[in-house]
Amino acid sequence: MADLKLFGKNKEQIHSLVKTVHIVSKDIGMEFGIKKCGMLVMKRGKIVECNGIQLPDEETIKFVEEDGYKYLGILELDKIMEGEMKRKFVKEYRRRLRLVLKSKLNGRNKIMAMNTWAVALLRYGAGVLKWTKDEIAAMDRKTRKLMTLYGALHPRSDSHRLYLPREKGGRGLISCEECIRTKENSLGWYVKNSVEPLLQQIAKTGVIETERCEIKENFKKKATESLDLQENLCGLYQLEKAEKWYEHQPNGVIKSDNVKILRDFNIQCDHVIECRRPDIVVVLKKEKECNIIDIAVPGDCRIGGIEKGNLENMGNKESRSHSNSSRCLRSS
Numbered sequence: 001m002a003d004l005k006l007f008g009k010n011k012e013q014i015h016s017l018v019k020t021v022h023i024v025s026k027d028i029g030m031e032f033g034i035k036k037c038g039m040l041v042m043k044r045g046k047i048v049e050c051n052g053i054q055l056p057d058e059e060t061i062k063f064v065e066e067d068g069y070k071y072l073g074i075l076e077l078d079k080i081m082e083g084e085m086k087r088k089f090v091k092e093y094r095r096r097l098r099l100v101l102k103s104k105l106n107g108r109n110k111i112m113a114m115n116t117w118a119v120a121l122l123r124y125g126a127g128v129l130k131w132t133k134d135e136i137a138a139m140d141r142k143t144r145k146l147m148t149l150y151g152a153l154h155p156r157s158d159s160h161r162l163y164l165p166r167e168k169g170g171r172g173l174i175s176c177e178e179c180i181r182t183k184e185n186s187l188g189w190y191v192k193n194s195v196e197p198l199l200q201q202i203a204k205t206g207v208i209e210t211e212r213c214e215i216k217e218n219f220k221k222k223a224t225e226s227l228d229l230q231e232n233l234c235g236l237y238q239l240e241k242a243e244k245w246y247e248h249q250p251n252g253v254i255k256s257d258n259v260k261i262l263r264d265f266n267i268q269c270d271h272v273i274e275c276r277r278p279d280i281v282v283v284l285k286k287e288k289e290c291n292i293i294d295i296a297v298p299g300d301c302r303i304g305g306i307e308k309g310n311l312e313n314m315g316n317k318e319s320r321s322h323s324n325s326s327r328c329l330r331s332s
Contacts, residue, residue: 003072004021039052042078075088080128082130086129090139097118107152111171126180126184137177140175143176188210233261260282261281261283262282263279265277278294279294280293
């Protein structure tokens with residue numbers, strides 16, 4: 001039998017459970033895969049060595065070694081072996097990626113093969129393994145480096161376009177971040193809305209993130225929104241822009257009779273200020289108003305600190321700028 005765990009308070013309970021499973025398995029014509037079976041004894045949170053357990057047919061289930069055991073494809077011991085599993089996932093992901101890039105497929109089919117065979121591999125551990133932002137970003141960078149190495153991506157190509165759907169002018173590659181975060185969101189949404197008592201208890205424990213989860217369609221819509229904020233602002237204020245987003249060329253200054261948009265532009269101040277070059281400044285001429293937009297994408301735990309620092313920097317600009325009025329906006 002596979003994918004079955006037995007828990008007991010003592011050795012007698014485990015013997016009884018194993019005997020019951022052995023009898024039922026024999027009645028339905030199934031056999032124990034002894035090589036895949038293992039026994040783990042823990043006392044007060046620590047692993048204790050034992051001699052294994054003997055089955056009625058005199059076969060022995062051995063003690064689990066330090067390298068752990070696999071349950072549903074995930075390595076475990078006293079807990080999930082996250083570090084080892086992440087290394088295995090990354091190694092296998094890169095191996096599949098290289099095989100696809102070495103193939104003679106055309107550009108479109110290579111992207112499809114990467115999505116269905118390489119990137120999809122990461123979905124299995126999503127929600128179980130806690131991937132950090134840096135780990136995911138490293139995989140995406142390695143993906144682009146390998147694509148460049150094998151001639152599938154130009155060194156100066158726009159990385160945003162690489163991950164945009166083909167119907168929107170992109171190449172359609174699914175990023176590692178989108179793949180993992182989408183699966184985590186789907187798992188959390190399922191657990192959050194489940195009516196099964198066991199899953200409801202899991203949701204209460206917080207083992208799986210459920211608070212910020214939403215419907216899959218809404219989550220994907222947010223992930224695939226246009227990444228060029230200046231291009232969106234041009235559309236909002238009816239300024240000249242390209243028909244397709246990827247043909248839009250961001251300029252330092254875009255203006256009309258009513259509005260002016262400055263990108264990566266120094267703000268003139270009465271005194272010397274180090275932080276006086278925000279990402280985007282929107283000047284509304286008729287309203288005599290200046291909106292300063294500073295873009296940041298920090299980790300969840302750093303949002304408060306980043307927001308405080310940005311507001312302090314913007315406050316200095318506001319008090320010393322030649323603009324009649326200004327207000328600070330944060331995009332994250």
